[in-house]
Amino acid sequence: MTKIQIITDSMTDVPQDIRDRYRIMVVPLKVHFGDEEYKDGVDLTYPEFYKKLSEARDLPRTSQITPPEFLEVFRQGLAEGKEILCINGSSRASGTHQSAVLAKKELDSDKIDVIDTLGLSFGGGMLVYEAAKMAEAGAARQEIVEQLNSLRPKVDHIFTVDTLEYLKKGGRLNPMKATIANILNIKPILTVVDGLVEPLDKVRGSKKVIHKMIELAKQRGGDFSNKTVALAHAIIPEKVEVFKEEVADVLKPREIIVAEIGCTIGTHAGPGTLAIFYYK
Template structure:
């Protein structure tokens, strides 16, 4: 029996190869276009989703997993592991964390730790990945919980969106509402603070926005320190690779994970979004 098993939700946007390699259990959220219901990254992949997003007459809605979705996963994993650590999307952005807590309360015989990561997408994904790697290395639950807490407090993210329309329509704009107005070619740089979207700066043009993101990173990273990064995008892969090369030329990057923003997070940020998350090793 393994010591610890890791569970997350589909908004972590982890590439499939990492999920399979580290045996991470993923509970999918749902995306709805009118009466059509899809499971995030199961029967609706990002490529299909972004096409649908721009052509459908319906603005998509999202739905958290039910407690029973978590109960099914926890029961199965409970037969294989001594402890379950379940790490999820910010509770200020979704009720997913709450569903996991309800599931835990119905399984009092299992040792389950449910964690609000306070972040979305590959910011969450990087935390989950490092926790899963620690499991594979044979770390015990206290060591892994300590690592997760460290990463939640350490990891940073900046992202640039083409428009604030999707965040506003989806009700997830948070404090970035301060940037609403006539943006034209101005690109808002945003981040996540205390579990919600926060404004950072307004920059004219995508290329200048990337340069500003690198300046911001330099304020967060000690010179020469090794960093791990993930760059992830919503239907903007060419731009994502451009950002990766810019960052690699400026920092001591020891790992790069390229990912795609999935259907749930994509509902709120919209196509054209490019993000980078990073932390010092």
């Protein structure tokens, strides 16, 4: 039984089988459609969420986890005699990480570490997964923290969105650029730099996008034979299967994980988003 409780927020999109296997605790952010509030991945299934999202006139709001919510889960872990490692999605995208830092301060315990992955979706989840494997293998908390700090700058995100509409609505993209790209059927390929979304490349038409993403991963990732690759998708299971087959064929990684993009990241990226994560 590991003595370290791994806690993360729902922005890291850690798949259920990994959560179950390593007993990872996920604290949900909230998503608001008008006056209705839902806990990310708890009160709404992902298909229900994306259906509501595509029907909503205005973009839903997402709200961060509060310090009292983290206090509660930290106290619970300490009461069970565990040390706590809380690993959060990018602090540049949400105040959630700061809430965890405040909760740690309030408890004033030397048994808690709070890590900012500066990642989005399973880009942050890669570090959660690494921490969980190390904790299960008996690594000390300090050792895990050092490893995560050294891996954080190496996590690469490459993703594409089906439409720029959601990035535009969320103020993440210039509306004029979004309109032009949609008219020309340009599929943007994006990355994350220092916790924020940046353009990386673009292709005409969705047919070429998977091929291009794999090509970019190959250039940026080098040899994949000993690597874990994670693919994430917003309710496009058939497309992610095709992506997975091509990744297996071209990159030949040691392991491929498939994750679903939840409500928090999905609000800004929209249905049809496809991503690949690995260590550079």
